[in-house]
Amino acid sequence: MAQASSSLLAGPSCRLDNLRALIIEDEAIIAADIELTLHDRGYMTVGPARTHNEALALGVEAKPSIIIADIVLSDGTSGFTAVDEILKSTDACVIFVTGDPDLAKVVEKAGPCLIVSKPFCPETLEAAITNAEKCSQTRQSMQETKWAVHKLAHDQPDAPFSH
Template identity: 45%
Template sequence: MSLGQQLAPHLPFLRRYGRALTGSQMQGDRYVRATLEAIVAAPEEFPRDVDPRLGLYRTFQAIWNSAHIEDDVDAGGVDDSEAIARARLARMSPLSRQALLLTAMEGFTPEDAAYLIDADTQRVEELVNEALAEIEKQTRARVMIIEDEPIIAMDIESIVRDLGHELTGVAVTRDEAVALAMEDRPGLVLADIQLADDSSGIDAVKDILAEFNVPVIFITAFPERLLTGERPEPTFLITKPFQRSTVKAAISQALFFDQSTVPA
């Protein structure tokens, strides 16, 4: 099997990581593209002593660490979300966010994450705890849930409240979701894809975003179907079945780039 064939199944999830790390589909995909270009240009430098997925993320980390500082200097004008993120990043170690996303969202073990960020396992665990504490302290929002499975909705609601956020309500259909959003505007939406009346959570979100901007996290059992490289695509995705830590990381990261949650 060629290297390209080995890496192909992991690309959708690398896109997810890149987008969560940057808060932008365009920027995240840019780093993924640069990663692939680096591998094609020098395949002999690709790590062969580890699992291909680890090698892929390791190459991405090298690109990110070498390139994002130049982007910060050369970017010129930036949008509001990036400006807010940079203000928050000034208060937090970049490694802590990477450790959090690699373990909680991408599912790497602390040992694998340690390899990816050049740290030891104990340090990774410390970084994850630091990231959760800092992001949760800096971000608070009013959250709406679009989910037709009562048990899952209750679980998500519990996580939302544990993080200190307020719930505006739970909708189970597209029409309910739009009506609820118009009645009580949320600061964050968590949306399932398939809803109770066979309507689409994606369509519900499109209707809401046509009225006002709000960060959205999609919940799906098939994230690769939404991570094809086409535009527009969701920036934040949670895979079913999910861990509570994954939901916490996604919520914190989505709000991390949202200007409405700037601390006083």
Template identity: 40%
Template sequence: MSLGQQLAPHLPFLRRYARALTGSQAEGDRYVRAALEAIVAAPEEFPKSVDPRLGLYRMFQGIWSSTHPEEWAASADDGDQPEAIARARLARIAPMSRQALLLTAMEGFTTEDTAYLLESSEDEVEKLIDDALGEIEQQTRSRVLVIEDEPIIAMDLETIVRDQGHEVTGVAVTRDEAVALAMEDRPGLVLADIQLADDSSGIDAVKDILAEFNVPVIFITAFPERLLTGERPEPTFLITKPFQRSTVKAAISQALFFDQETVPAA
């Protein structure tokens, strides 16, 4: 099996990580393309002593660390723009901390694997994760609309959201109900399942909501590969079913981190 064939199944999930890390589909996918171009240009540099997925993320980390300077925030002089606000927030959280959190909580890497990816020690990775969680939880509190037609999953999401200090504005099970709830009580974040009751779509519900006002969205699906192709407009934040509580918490924190309208907690 060629290297390309070995890497292909892991590309959708690398896009998920890159989008969450950058807060942008376009930027995240650009970094993934750069990593792939580096592999094609110098295949002999691809790590041979680890499994292909770990090697792929290691190559991505090399591109990220070499092209994403920590002083990025200092370049923002238009403070009223979303990009400038995201950069200002980025400056308050060590990039390594955010990477450690996403690699473990969202991508499911072990502490040992994350230490390899970040060229750090396991103890340092654990400290980075604690630092990121502490800083992010202090930064953001919001009001969350849950769009989910499975009662048990909806209850789990409500519990996770409230445990993180956020308020749940409502739980919708259909497209029409989701739009009505959003118009009645504007949320600061939307958690949306893809497939809803009565065969309606969470994607369509979100499109209707975004036509009225901007709000960060996290999609939840059992088939993430379908929304991580890099071939069309796709979600920036995506959670895979079945999900872990830590994955949902990390995604919520990251989505709010890049939202210009989120108000820091007192």
């Protein structure tokens, strides 16, 4: 079951009013690395969600300002689909993480979605978070992100991606 963390550390690099982050990641070590990076930037984290249903429950309740999501969840479903459903009820910056370098090319073509390939160093994730925060500053960028995630969720079936 997903757990919520209530740590909130003030950070000078924070740009968003709602510093709540949803982590959707089924690998515990990677989820912990993401959580540490987010805490260092002043975010309160929710998760990690490991399955589609956990992601939806946490995402709808938490109304995160940023979502960092794996592409393939532990139940075999697509992180694209989970994020697409969450974005129907909230505006959030989105960063996808994946261990599949070929999949990164697919996501890059989809528009304003950020992708981080696993394994990653903290500086790479920090740079992606900074870019996501910048994109969140305009409503147009947020709508473009929602459109890109929706396109990914509906153009890509859940099953073909491997861990």
